[in-house]
Amino acid sequence: MKILVPVKRVLDFNVKVRVKPDGSGVDLANVKMSMNPFDEIAVEEAVKLKEAGIATEVIAVSCGVAACQETLRTALAIGADRAILVESDAELQPLAVAKLLAATVREVGPVLVVMGKQAIDDDANQTGQMLAQLLGWPQATFASKLQIADGKATVTREIDGGLETVEVPLPAVVTTDLRLNQPRYVTLPNIMKAKKKPLDTVAPASLGVDCTPRLTLLKVVEPPKRAAGIRVDDVAQLIDKLRNEARALP
């Protein structure tokens, strides 16, 4: 059983986001980029399934600029077997990425796609669901537990009211939530080994996908800042302020 794991290169989650003064976007020049944290959880889960003898091969795929090779090498260092870069300098929105991934699925032949539920840059939370629809597959999003047996995935999902367990026949798309696993630390020997693993590059055109953006970004601004607050000395002063200044107590 092959597992495909799409991974995205994003601004590292610890880096402070700076909006460009001209309002054209977020400044990504000379800042640390990393694998989207939810995708790291997805790679970890796929590698675990291989270590458990359930998966035979884990293939990482990324869509984007040449530098995504670094992200793919990270996936290989965690334990993916090989990687595919769908290389494009153009802006790729979730629908285009889902189409590129669908074409990749048809070529590679996985029966399970495990991917992050959302990327921490555009916070769209779309690509996995779109991919499932494009392939005509069932989906199990926001997974906090995944079991594979008898050609089925049993997935515990984090939903607003608590937890939900669904059973989907394979092939299927599963998207990961935070508590699915704790990704392992990548060791130096594994980073060295990852450099020797195969990484193929393909062009979007060869997959027959039109990647034209559907949304035009008009401007990006910083959200309004909160006015500076005050320190109160004790509980009595806090209650006084909440009652008489903020009028926030019932």
Add this chain to the structure above:
Amino acid sequence: MPILVVAEHDDASLKSGTLNTITAASAVPGAEIHVLVAGCGCAAPAAAAARLAGVAKVRHADAPHLADHGVENLAALICANAAGYTHLLAPATSFGKNLMPRVAAALDVAQISEIVAVESDDTFVRPIYAGNALATVRSSDAVRVITVRTTAFDPAGRVDAAAPVEALDAGADLKMSRLVGRELTKSERPELSAAKVVVSGGRGLGSSENYHGVLEPLAGKLGAALGASRAAVDAGYAPNDYQVGQTGKIVAPQLYVAIGISGAIQHLAGMKDSKVIVAINKDPEAPIFQVADYGLVGDLFQLVPDLTAALG
């Protein structure tokens, strides 16, 4: 413009996010709002939707195979009835986030996620980078599939005159997935994402016993919902659906009380639109104090019981 709002409900009643989504739909110029209520035995939420301000028609699909609100069946039902609509909206809850991208892909259009403002019929504002930036985007698609950040819009009011409720063919059962079960958190408290007051706890509480023992009396006094930071949920102090933040729930109550929460940007993303923020933390350097209107530095195990007692 004919707009379809997909209602979130549990067959007994509408979820509050549906009301905020209807208000967002009303902000589209010339909106004529239809509400889709799909489920099994869901006449009550359909009737409730018909009495919401701005709703012109309710489309009610009722069938056993819709009982689980399974995403594959719902997406197919929406697509089968999407003709003629310029906008399809759902709340950006776990329900809407799961469902709408499937609809968008089937219609070959982009989705615009978690909008916080409607600028025109094709232009919307949405947060990116955990709310550290606001992007204004214009759609070039004929149909705009949208999820709505519910805290950014007021709930639609109720009206006396009911809009017509029309029965809809529920379509076929695709049998693509099966619900095994749900473990819903039982609570007497208000729903977190719609609560007027939220008492939220972090790693500083130290244990599940402390989380409940220290916070519940205060939440009881304030009539508050309980929330938690990711650290507290990961450590098992609180259930997953209590998590407030970039990837958890987004809240904007009148009063948010952050207790033993340091204030990672991922947490701030979920609560910084609250009207009044109170932070209680022993670390005077904790980033939570940068967004708090009122900060109290000290031992939460002493301060919170004192606060609870003083509220009388």
